[in-house]
Amino acid sequence: MNPARLLLSPLWLAQLATGAKNFSKNPIIGSHRLNTRGLHAARVKRAHALAWKRRERLARLIDPADREAFDRDGFVAKRDFLPADQFARLRDAVLAHRGPARDMVQGDTITRRFAIGPELLREIPEARALLQNPDWRGLIRYAGSFDQEPLTYIQSILSHVRTAAPDPQTHLHADTFHPTVKAWLFLTDVAEDEGPFCYVPGSHRLTPERLAWEREMSIKAPEGVDRLSSRGSFRVSRDELPGLGLPEPRAFAVPANTLVVGDTFGFHARGPSVRPSTRVEIWAYGRRNPYLPWTGLDPLSLPGIAERRVGYLWGFRDRWKRFVGQPWRDVGDKSPTER
Template sequence: MKRVFQYPIWLGELFTGAKSFKANPLIGNDYLNRYGLHVGRVWLAYWMSRLRMAMLAPGVPRADREQFQQYGYVLKESYLPESQFLALVKAVREYEGEIRECCQGDTNTHRILLAPEVLEQLPQVKAVLEDAALKRLFRYCAGHARLPICHIENVHNGSRKNDTVRDPQKNLHVDTFQPTMKFWLYLEDVTDENGPFVFVPGSNRPHRERLKWEYQMSLRAREHADRYTARGSFRVSQEEAERLGEGGPRPFRVAANTLLIANTFGVHARGNAEPGSSRLALWGMSRTNPFLPLPGLGFEYFNRLQYRVLQRMRRQEDARSAAKGKRSSWHVIEQRRL
């Protein structure tokens, strides 16, 4: 009887960014997906995103727009003037604040949430994120007027020596069925040693081969052995990656002070890295309801509110995990500097 009352909720989730084939029996329904439910959601989400992007295009350089639509990323080397960049790196490395950690396989990811009160203590970071041209580019690539949630991020590779489980982020995958924006402003050089971001150019578009693959995956995702695939973040083989884009996976080995914005509906991964290495960056992401036809208004109130919501969710997760004698997936650590 309980399941009967859940069906209206599951039905409503079809019109949101819900993606789990395991948690929602409608999203994972074999019959509905044979008749194109998942592929239809992919196709509609993409074109709704393109519609919103068109509304947000004014003021964004044409070259950036074309690169993002064609290849799925925007790359800007030597992004900041050298003096500004050096001041930014110094401020980030010296800042002391709450750090949360997520452990996946042998990788520990540390993040400092750049909530409004934190940005007030980091004017060098605030100056970068408040740049009008960058905000226009963020909004365009996200397809939404709300700005991304931003962090300072340090990825520590091979820091859990006794863990033989591979970091799942280092397997080629797509984040979800809808266009999603993530960015990195690298504060140090990115090489094969510390794990470059890997992306398949052109895999951001729902072309014929991509839709065919999405259809095939939708028929077996619910019972898939990989739990991330069952939850809607499909894992991609090397052979599939070659077919879904142009030229296969590309590692972004870039110098410090490079800005990278990517559509993580495209095939990507965190690159393999040497144990003990790390990668420091300003990092952020933006995701919205994929079926909204309008990009929203982008009021500053909502930009601030999303940080409050995330902070509250983290605290609630901390409390639930503590009650079970466990740590939350993103738990606070004693360390105060990245």
């Protein structure tokens, strides 16, 4: 046996008890023999069972109607989320903001992010008010199944910025094998043909059909699937949805001041944009070890740490990018709409 593989085998084994998902980098997670015998399926089942138990304990944080909608669809959409005057101040301040930005280029599209950290919170107090909003906090916690602070950004989607292949985020996919949460408060109107967020209703549920599909995909991975699926973000075609008992995706062509919170184990994508367009939003993301039985006890959510995590994360990746990669390029001071 290769000595390096022997030394790494305890780490690969330990990752089975975490959210590790990369079939191409972990030969145990990516083992054809073990996945044929149900390894991946067992990890999926256990993670989902624990997530729904945690959600039961967090249900008090949200309105019963929102809980019913989420449990059924995998998302909650709320128009006119903020009072009109508060939203107008937030939108105007964000669109006028200019500061340190990070870009990631995928195909013909740029995703730009600004960390919502201490400096930006001082500059835009309406952003702090949003992060303290009980409905914002409760929906994100219930959907993510953890009482934790998400990573939060100003995010812009700038489509058709260069001649290249289509944005890979337009392919329906699940982010990972276990429930996770993302949230979008749209600061600009989103048109049907300008890259709306799309979600397949009900695809967050671990039905027998979905579990069988997960098992089949794990057996094919890593060599028999596309590059992103081999990393644990399984892609699905629209033609496969009826066989999974799922409907067509819903496109969120919505006015500004609409909040969408979803479980991104559910199949989702960025809709295609037929012309150059810009979408600006407050975007939040939460993911934690799916096998933790408790909802809280997250030291990274403590005040003074939570709002600095994005900066720490970017700095860590900058320093160790040779080993961990750094897809987010420092582009200096930008505005959300600058191309």
